[in-house]
Amino acid sequence: MKIFVCVKQVPDAKDVRLDPKTNTLAREGVESIMNPYDRHALEEAVAIKEKLGGTVTVVTMGPPQAEAVLRESIACGADEGVLISDRAFAGADTWATSYTLAKAVETLGGFDLILCGKQAIDGDTAQVGPGLAYRLNLPYAACVQKTRQVSAEAIEVERMMDDGYDVLRLPLPALLTVVKDINEPRVASLKGKMKAKKAEIHQLSAADIGADPQCIGLAGSPTQVVRVFSPEPRGDRQIFSGSVDEQVDQLVACLKAHL
Structure with missing residues (x-):
């Protein structure tokens, strides 16, 4: 299986800050890491390879x-890395x-399965995985929390939902985006x-x-980011005390006063 x-x-979340001049994320002097969700996608790919054979x-x-993240991936079990x-x-x-x-995937050619993290921690859109599936005209499942069965023809997964999970069976080739519950990434x-x-x-x-x-x-x-900024702190705030019912009554009275 390929x-x-x-x-x-991505920038390490604990070091993220905004550049006040450019209104963009300041990356100078900020440690870069592999997107955490992508670690789980990599681990799942390597685990499937170990069961069925193939390449990652x-x-x-x-x-x-x-x-750097490609070499880190190879250290954790991937076979090769491609930098676009x-x-x-x-x-x-x-x-x-x-x-x-x-376009890169089409250039590389011949795959059975594509795995992505649910989202990147710097953008938090969760759009690239589904967008890639759309571009490649692939069946896909987002927020996969477990791989149940995998064969050369299909894959059966559990998709996380607010009230439980769905069980889906997708014909291959297909694309999955995964959540952190799916596995525990290995150490290189x-x-x-x-x-x-x-x-x-x-x-x-781009030419390649x-x-x-x-x-x-x-x-x-x-879409383009025009400006990124931290919300201004607001000084007017009110703390309600007492039982839950008393706090609800106070909140209702406060809202009515502003109508």
């Missing part, structure tokens, strides 16, 4: 330094990103780290994947 895993290098190819779109990197990709929103990833072994250090990382540019210049980066992004 499995692709899409991962992303990890794909990431980003600047040259994103190569080009200045033309800068400023891409989720629409342009899913287009770029789709010394042998894996040595393999990752020596591994050749394949790089693809045959991308339309009008569909990538800022040019291909119908």
